Amino acid sequence: MKLILKFKRKKKFNEIVLLFSAMGINFRVLKEGDYKIIVVPDEEREKALREIALYRKENVLYYFREEEKSYVERRALIYYSIIILFFSLYLFQMIDVNFLPEYDLKGLGALVIERTKNSEFYRLVTSLTLHADFVHLLSNAFFGGIICYFLFQYTGIGFGWFMVMLSGIMGNFVNIFFHENNFVSFGSSSAFFGALGILTSTGIYERKGVQVSKGYFLPLASAVAIFSMFGVSPESDIGGHLFGFVSGLILGVLFSLIKGKLSKRKMLFSALSIFLGIFSLFTVVISWYLAFKNFKP
CATH class of the missing domain: 1.20.1540.10 (Rhomboid-like)
Structure with a gap:
C-alpha cells in the first residue's frame, strides 16, 4: 500500500522532501489544487514512516530546548530590569x-x-x-x-x-x-x-x-x-x-x-x-x- 502525504504548507512539504532525499527514499510529487502530494511506493513505506517519526521527535526536542532557553533568558532579563530599576532609585535617593x-x-x-x-x-x-x-x-x-x-x-x-x-x-x-x-x-x-x-x-x-x-x-x-x-x-x-x-x-x-x-x-x-x-x-x-x-x- 502506497504512502500518500498531503501538504498545504510549503515549509512542511519542503522539509519532508529534503528528508526523503537525504535518506534515499523514492517518492513522487503531485499537485492537487492548493495541496502538494508526496507519494511513496509500498516497499519504501515503512522506512518513510520511521524516518518521519525520528525527524519529528528530534525537532520537538530541539524546539523545546530552544523555547526553554528563550524562557530562561527572558526571565533573566526581567530579573535584571527590576534590580536595575530599584538600584537606580536607591542611588537617586x-x-x-x-x-x-x-x-x-x-x-x-x-x-x-x-x-x-x-x-x-x-x-x-x-x-x-x-x-x-x-x-x-x-x-x-x-x-x-x-x-x-x-x-x-x-x-x-x-x-x-x-x-x-x-x-x-x-x-x-x-x-x-x-x-x-x-x-x-x-x-x-x-x-x-x-x-x-x-x-x-x-x-x-x-x-x-x-x-x-x-x-x-x-x-x-x-x-x-x-x-x-x-x-x-x-x-x-x-x-x-x-x-x-x-x-x-x-x-x-x-x-x-x-x-x-x-x-x-x-x-x-x-x-x-x-x-x-x-x-x-x-x-x-x-x-x-x-x-x-x-x-x-
Missing part, C-alpha cells in the same frame, strides 16, 4: 543626601497638589521615583518586584514598564482631585498597585477578544486580598493606591486587546515593546529635567 545637599528632591518632585494643579504636571511622574527612606524603598521593591516579575512574563519588559508607569501617572492624576491643595504624596506604590491591576485584568480576560475567562474570580479575589493587606494602611496614600489599581485594571484590558490583535505580528509587537520601554525611561528623565529646571535656591 542618595543624591540630595550625599552629593547635592542644596537640592531637596522631595520638594522638587513630590506630588504637591497645589503645584501640580498649577501646571507642574511633571510631578505626576517624578513623585513615583521618590521614597521617604530606605525602608520605604525596600518595601516597595519587595512588593513591586514580585508583582512585576509575574506581570512581565506575560506583557514583556518594555510594555510592562510602560503600563506600570502609566498606571501610576493616571492614579496620581485622578488622586489630585480628591485632596486638599496642601496634600503631599510620593512613592512608587501607586504604580505597583497599578501593576497589580494590570496583572488582575490580564488574568481575567483571555488573550483573544474580551471574553471573560472561566477562572475570573481567582485573580480578582487575590488582588482584593493583596490590596486589603498592603494598600489601606492609615499612613499610606490610599487614594493613590486605589486609583492606580483601577487604572491598571483598565490598561490590562487594553493590553489584552492589543496583544490579541498583534498575536500574529510578533516583530511589530517586539518593536513596539522596545519603543515603549525607551519612551518610559525618556519620560522619567524629561520629567526630572523639568523639575530641576524649576529649581529655585
Whole structure:
C-alpha cells in the first residue's frame, strides 16, 4: 500500500522532501489544487514512516530546548530590569543626601497638589521615583518586584514598564482631585498597585477578544486580598493606591486587546515593546529635567 502525504504548507512539504532525499527514499510529487502530494511506493513505506517519526521527535526536542532557553533568558532579563530599576532609585535617593545637599528632591518632585494643579504636571511622574527612606524603598521593591516579575512574563519588559508607569501617572492624576491643595504624596506604590491591576485584568480576560475567562474570580479575589493587606494602611496614600489599581485594571484590558490583535505580528509587537520601554525611561528623565529646571535656591 502506497504512502500518500498531503501538504498545504510549503515549509512542511519542503522539509519532508529534503528528508526523503537525504535518506534515499523514492517518492513522487503531485499537485492537487492548493495541496502538494508526496507519494511513496509500498516497499519504501515503512522506512518513510520511521524516518518521519525520528525527524519529528528530534525537532520537538530541539524546539523545546530552544523555547526553554528563550524562557530562561527572558526571565533573566526581567530579573535584571527590576534590580536595575530599584538600584537606580536607591542611588537617586542618595543624591540630595550625599552629593547635592542644596537640592531637596522631595520638594522638587513630590506630588504637591497645589503645584501640580498649577501646571507642574511633571510631578505626576517624578513623585513615583521618590521614597521617604530606605525602608520605604525596600518595601516597595519587595512588593513591586514580585508583582512585576509575574506581570512581565506575560506583557514583556518594555510594555510592562510602560503600563506600570502609566498606571501610576493616571492614579496620581485622578488622586489630585480628591485632596486638599496642601496634600503631599510620593512613592512608587501607586504604580505597583497599578501593576497589580494590570496583572488582575490580564488574568481575567483571555488573550483573544474580551471574553471573560472561566477562572475570573481567582485573580480578582487575590488582588482584593493583596490590596486589603498592603494598600489601606492609615499612613499610606490610599487614594493613590486605589486609583492606580483601577487604572491598571483598565490598561490590562487594553493590553489584552492589543496583544490579541498583534498575536500574529510578533516583530511589530517586539518593536513596539522596545519603543515603549525607551519612551518610559525618556519620560522619567524629561520629567526630572523639568523639575530641576524649576529649581529655585
